[in-house]
Amino acid sequence: MTAPALVALAHGSRDPRSAATVRDLVREVRAMRPDLRIEAAFLELSKPEFGTVVDRLVKAGHDEIVVVPLLLSEAYHAKIDVPSVVAAAAARHEGLQIRTTNVLGLETSFLGVLDRRLREALAVSRVRELDALVLAAAGTSDALATQSINRLARVWGAQHRLPVITAFASATPPAAGEAVRLFRGQGRRHIAVGSLFLAPGFLHDRVTELSFEAGAVAVSQPFGADEEVARTVLARYAVGAVELVPV
Numbered sequence: 001m002t003a004p005a006l007v008a009l010a011h012g013s014r015d016p017r018s019a020a021t022v023r024d025l026v027r028e029v030r031a032m033r034p035d036l037r038i039e040a041a042f043l044e045l046s047k048p049e050f051g052t053v054v055d056r057l058v059k060a061g062h063d064e065i066v067v068v069p070l071l072l073s074e075a076y077h078a079k080i081d082v083p084s085v086v087a088a089a090a091a092r093h094e095g096l097q098i099r100t101t102n103v104l105g106l107e108t109s110f111l112g113v114l115d116r117r118l119r120e121a122l123a124v125s126r127v128r129e130l131d132a133l134v135l136a137a138a139g140t141s142d143a144l145a146t147q148s149i150n151r152l153a154r155v156w157g158a159q160h161r162l163p164v165i166t167a168f169a170s171a172t173p174p175a176a177g178e179a180v181r182l183f184r185g186q187g188r189r190h191i192a193v194g195s196l197f198l199a200p201g202f203l204h205d206r207v208t209e210l211s212f213e214a215g216a217v218a219v220s221q222p223f224g225a226d227e228e229v230a231r232t233v234l235a236r237y238a239v240g241a242v243e244l245v246p247v
Helices: 016-032 050-059 076-092 110-125 143-160 176-185 202-214 227-243
Strands: 005-010 038-042 064-069 097-100 132-137 164-168 191-196
Touching (some): 005 016, 005 227, 016 038, 038 050, 050 064, 050 076, 064 227, 076 097, 097 227, 110 143, 110 191, 110 227, 132 143, 143 164, 143 191, 176 191, 191 202
Parallel strands (some): 005 038
């Protein structure tokens, strides 16, 4: 019996670095599970689109698909866009079983990824001790998603015993630069910004620019094709694959 195919569904971006990072992550997942058919797909702005990937899988004989949304929060894209494209693809193929899992989300294990990226950034700055942290995310108008990000920031700050402010690249204040300036106004000088982004793109570039302008000593790179992220993709897949089994 063939295992369900796995489609890692990202939002997509006009920045080619974003799609390249998603493909690198999918290669990491494939290396962990070479027995599975694993494909990358995008909601918009990047290729291949989700419907195209589903059509290709059905043509290859797959009648069960598990979709893992590569999203860090349960906001608009997860609640509206993902269900919409999945329903449209399923409607085109009679008998196709598609299960959409929870998004990657804000696993506390991702704080380890965040710390690794931040250590890499700090190695360049040569700063050894920090006064404060800023956790920078893309931003959303979804209040519950914002609360989840704020909770993660509090856990991160508690782990490092440092004050932390959550900042956003869009939709919700404060911006990263504002957060850094707030700490500097308190007399703190060694302020690092952790990037709660999966892949590079315009929003992360903006966070980086504003943070350094405001006086941050380091800004971490996005998570990228980290092993922990890949393991989480497979953990989501495992749950979705079980849910496809008839009771």
